[in-house]
Amino acid sequence: MSISKVFTILFFVLLWSSYSVSYVPPRFEMKRLSNNPIISSWDKNSDFLYNYNSAFMPMINDSNAIILLVRVQNLLDNAESIYNVGPSKIAVSQSIDNNHLKYSHIKQENIIIDTDVDYQSVGAEDPRVVLFNGVYYLYYTAVSKEPSGDWRAQLALATCESNCLTKGNWKHHGPLFPEVFWSKSGSLLIHNDTHRYLFFNDSNIAIAQTTDLIHYSLTNEYLLRTRSDSFDSELVESGPEPLKLSDENYLFLYNSARRTNITNPKPDWSLEYNLGWVILNGQNPTEILARSDQPIFSPELDWEKCDNSSSEWANRGLTPLVIFVEGWKKTTQDTFLVWYQGCDSTMGLAELKLTYIRAWLLTIYFPSVDNVNRPKNDCIIHMSYLIVVCCPIIFAQCIVRFTIINSKNLIEMLARRDQLICSPEAVWRKWDNHDLTSLVIFVEGHKKTAEDTFSV
Ligand SMILES: *[C@@H]1O[C@H](CO)[C@@H](O)[C@H](O)[C@H]1NC(C)=O
Ligand SMILES: *[C@@H]1O[C@H](CO)[C@@H](O)[C@H](O)[C@H]1NC(C)=O
Numbered sequence: 001m002s003i004s005k006v007f008t009i010l011f012f013v014l015l016w017s018s019y020s021v022s023y024v025p026p027r028f029e030m031k032r033l034s035n036n037p038i039i040s041s042w043d044k045n046s047d048f049l050y051n052y053n054s055a056f057m058p059m060i061n062d063s064n065a066i067i068l069l070v071r072v073q074n075l076l077d078n079a080e081s082i083y084n085v086g087p088s089k090i091a092v093s094q095s096i097d098n099n100h101l102k103y104s105h106i107k108q109e110n111i112i113i114d115t116d117v118d119y120q121s122v123g124a125e126d127p128r129v130v131l132f133n134g135v136y137y138l139y140y141t142a143v144s145k146e147p148s149g150d151w152r153a154q155l156a157l158a159t160c161e162s163n164c165l166t167k168g169n170w171k172h173h174g175p176l177f178p179e180v181f182w183s184k185s186g187s188l189l190i191h192n193d194t195h196r197y198l199f200f201n202d203s204n205i206a207i208a209q210t211t212d213l214i215h216y217s218l219t220n221e222y223l224l225r226t227r228s229d230s231f232d233s234e235l236v237e238s239g240p241e242p243l244k245l246s247d248e249n250y251l252f253l254y255n256s257a258r259r260t261n262i263t264n265p266k267p268d269w270s271l272e273y274n275l276g277w278v279i280l281n282g283q284n285p286t287e288i289l290a291r292s293d294q295p296i297f298s299p300e301l302d303w304e305k306c307d308n309s310s311s312e313w314a315n316r317g318l319t320p321l322v323i324f325v326e327g328w329k330k331t332t333q334d335t336f337l338v339w340y341q342g343c344d345s346t347m348g349l350a351e352l353k354l355t356y357i358r359a360w361l362l363t364i365y366f367p368s369v370d371n372v373n374r375p376k377n378d379c380i381i382h383m384s385y386l387i388v389v390c391c392p393i394i395f396a397q398c399i400v401r402f403t404i405i406n407s408k409n410l411i412e413m414l415a416r417r418d419q420l421i422c423s424p425e426a427v428w429r430k431w432d433n434h435d436l437t438s439l440v441i442f443v444e445g446h447k448k449t450a451e452d453t454f455s456v
């Protein structure tokens, strides 16, 4: 074997190994389904002033109905500003006529988790819900005040099996980690019978484990930490439960905060909350395959910013510059409805859609000779940018493929051809007894001869 052949083999072995270990994430597109809040006291959708951080509660009997568990909050009786709030509670709102943009008015009697328990005497906040084997598991933050006057937050669990839209039917299991002073934001992933994870807390996202979904143990491990050089530099906090993608891995949305200098009316407030994501290995969910380098959703509209530029919303927002997600629903493959809140004050709705780019700039294929489609066309190709990727493998057939790259953003692939555009056909390209390597055509040079025409 010649030296050059050895190097060729080595080169492709290296390329193949880098291809197989690197995960290519799909493309994320998140769009508002309405430019107005879908639940807001200013639109008279609720008896409570602030309505936010909703969980999506799947209905057992009707897959189209939407139930939201909404964090509701009023000002204190003697409030001196719009930031002087009383305890949060968790209330139910249902979609009207299966319209995911319209919800029933929230009243006092819609509260299902109240502050009538000592460990949540000053608030029941931030619900996240998972339905499993006919039982709802509701994780929320129970807030209490210590004798010392310190506030304490504890991640708590309530479960329900029937008539769950009324308060008395929820069973309270209390704080999950009574030994920890501060815990919150629980997002459950039931991976299989033996591996069930709770990704929880803010600042960093920690991992707990459970087998019976009632008792939880800390692992001292973290799923996700802040990154000082990125949009999630100050805080990361669980989103809703991870859901499976079509590639069998899990998508986990997370909330995050960074410092900002945008002028806003709230005294001493300087954070901005944005939405990020990670993709978790479908075989081992504590392994992160990919993580967003930019937020996929940020405060942009007046009722999401509530900053000094937001006209009437500057004086409505409990917390300026916040969007935050705790509930979502898969609608079709890799497409999700995402309920998000704006400024700790109202609810909005967006759609998240993922599209897979099934290859990257350089990709290697190992087609078996049998299933390679013979092309009819010749080697004239039409495109704006051309990258020809070839896949030689010794003892297999060589094929030519191309990809079209967005000329404004070179790492974005716009299209990729499914069929071969040229393969070994002429005698001299498959000259069995005279060639060094059978069944190979390989391209490393091309010249534009006319607009959209190339000599290759
Ligand atoms: C499903 O259950 C909910 C709550 O129990 C109830 O309000 C609704 O009417 C039920 N829907 C159907 C189609 O039975
Ligand atoms: C949760 O985060 C808080 C800070 O926000 C920290 O004090 C606490 O120790 C964390 N809990 C766990 C179990 O990591």
Ligand SMILES: *[C@@H]1O[C@H](CO)[C@@H](O)[C@H](O)[C@H]1NC(C)=O
Pocket: 261, 262
């Ligand atoms: C605000 O922050 C941005 C980005 O961090 C920076 O470019 C800008 O100069 C800052 N503006 C002020 C007034 O500090």
Ligand SMILES: *[C@@H]1O[C@H](CO)[C@@H](O)[C@H](O)[C@H]1NC(C)=O
Pocket: 263, 264, 265, 308, 314
């Ligand atoms: C921002 O708005 C608040 C209240 O509306 C006001 O007190 C403050 O002066 C404003 N700041 C700037 C820089 O305009």
Ligand SMILES: *[C@@H]1O[C@H](CO)[C@@H](O)[C@H](O)[C@H]1NC(C)=O
Pocket: 191, 192, 193, 194, 195, 283, 284, 285
């Ligand atoms: C459950 O998941 C864990 C972690 O990925 C894995 O090690 C284990 O084999 C799985 N169990 C079953 C029964 O699939």
